[in-house]
Amino acid sequence: MTELRIDELLKGAYERLRFVSDSAQLDAQLLLAHVLGVTTAYFYTWPDKLLDEKAWAEFDKLLKKREQGEPVAYLIKQQAFWSLLLEVAPCTLIPRADTECLVETALSLINPRENLRILDLGTGTGAIALALASECPNARVMGIDLIDEAVALAKRNAKNNQLTVDFRQSCWFSVLEGSELEGHALFDLIVSNPPYIDPNDEHLSQGDVRFEPKSALVSENHGLADIEHIIDTAPRFLKVGAYLLLEHGYDQAQAVQTLFETKGYCRIVTHQDLGGNDRVTFGCWKG
Missing domain, CATH: 1.10.8.10 (Ubiquitin-associated (UBA) domain)
Known part of the structure; x- marks a missing residue:
């Protein structure tokens, strides 16, 4: 040649x-x-x-x-997210710029200098948990994922970025149920980018998502099953006045707001992503 x-x-x-x-x-x-x-x-x-x-x-x-x-x-085998460079692998979703909207919204609701407890559900690469840990030096941050390989990956990303996050394997809140964290040391903030795509969505056969794990993308009940479970269960682990923030599909904001309202959350607001699409909805647990 x-x-x-x-x-x-x-x-x-x-x-x-x-x-x-x-x-x-x-x-x-x-x-x-x-x-x-x-x-x-x-x-x-x-x-x-x-x-x-x-x-x-x-x-x-x-x-x-x-x-x-x-x-x-x-x-x-890497992707930039927030101010971090993260290792990625096919066992997890690729962190996307639109998810930075969730981090920005979370930071707007808390005082990053306080001694907070923060939980990231479905942490994947650890992107959200690590971004929040980088901005909240006094916080105790925990990240949970169902996939063992994802937990190991998130731990490597924490080490590579010199950040401290407690990453654990769990199906949503199950590792916390019956532990000292249920009803006692509650969280000031819970965040999640859960699966929210309808199993029949045509976009699953297009673009990059064809190569990403379906377990991190797809949820039953028109993409709302995992979101509903998180909204229903989170109050057992939230302090009164604490916030739950969820990323969701561009056309799911009204449905997610309704789920928050039905469960008794207040101050429910939806924020848009970089493209102007509804992307993050949060609610405050009033107890």
């Missing part, structure tokens, strides 16, 4: 990916940066550098996988 300049390789990669990705140029840069062990800024500084055959073969292998729809985050 004739050696090619980096800028020429990236142009060719963009042409290959532009029919399968809305972010083809960035995808190509991230994949090549991963191969070379550099940041994307390198390509603007050294566009005329040549790629050797070994690096080209590795880059081409990743491009082929991306052409099949495999998410870039899984291919390079």
Whole structure:
């Protein structure tokens, strides 16, 4: 193979990916940066550098996988979220920028300097729990996930980002039921990005979500079953005046608000994500 300049390789990669990705140029840069062990800024500084055959073969292998729809985050095994760089794996969802809306909303409801107890349900990579821990240095943060591999991954992300979070394996609140945390050391804040997609949603066969674990995406009752369970159970672990925040689908805000109201929460509000879609609804437990 004739050696090619980096800028020429990236142009060719963009042409290959532009029919399968809305972010083809960035995808190509991230994949090549991963191969070379550099940041994307390198390509603007050294566009005329040549790629050797070994690096080209590795880059081409990743491009082929991306052409099949495999998410870039899984291919390079990392994703930025909040101020953190997180390891990702196919056992968890890929953290998305829209979920930062949940973190921002949570921080607006608390005093980050206080000694708070915070719980993140369905923590996955640990993204939400770790973001909150990074902003609340005095808080005791716990993250729970059903999947053992996800818990192990979240623990690695905590270590890599030098943050302290108590990650545990559990089916929602089950590990806490009957423990010292039920009815005694209650939480000041509970957050969750639970499964909320209807099992029959056509989007499950499109884009990156085809490669993500269905257990973290899909919920029965039109995507509301897990949300309803969390809303019903959370009061056993919330202090009076504490908040429960849930991420949900763009068209689920009214249904989620109704579930909060039916259970007796107050101050129920929905916030929008970066695209202006309803994304996070919270309620205050009035006891």
